[in-house]
Amino acid sequence: MDLPWHQYLMGLLYILAGLNHFRQPKLYIKIIPPYFTNPKLLNQISGLAEIVLGIGICIPLISKYSAIGIILLLLAVFPANLYMFHNEKAALGLPKWLRLARLPLQILLIYWSYYYIN
DSSP states (O other): OOOOHHHHHHHHHHHHHHHHHHHSHHHHHHTSOTTSSOHHHHHHHHHHHHHHHHHHTTSTTTHHHHHHHHHHHHHHHHHHHHHHHHOGGGSTTOOHHHHHHHHHHHHHHHHHHHTTTO
């Protein structure tokens, strides 16, 4: 079973994003809401999850499960996006309109993953 090119693109994007969690951890740790404990560990877990799921989405035998995992991951990290939108210290210097645009982007990413479940 061959996968469409855009599925490989998705995999590459998640792998690169996951690697970036380890290259620039301060960026991600800064947007984790303070009510979560151990932000360093949460950053590492989410980065590793992105790498594993990015690889998995490119493997036909497990791509459906990886797509479900990506959806769950996107839902799990949504509080960080909300926190980044509301908190100027977590804004990473981005303007408010761009931080707002990130929120519906999550819905598009979820839909993109859902496309590969069928």
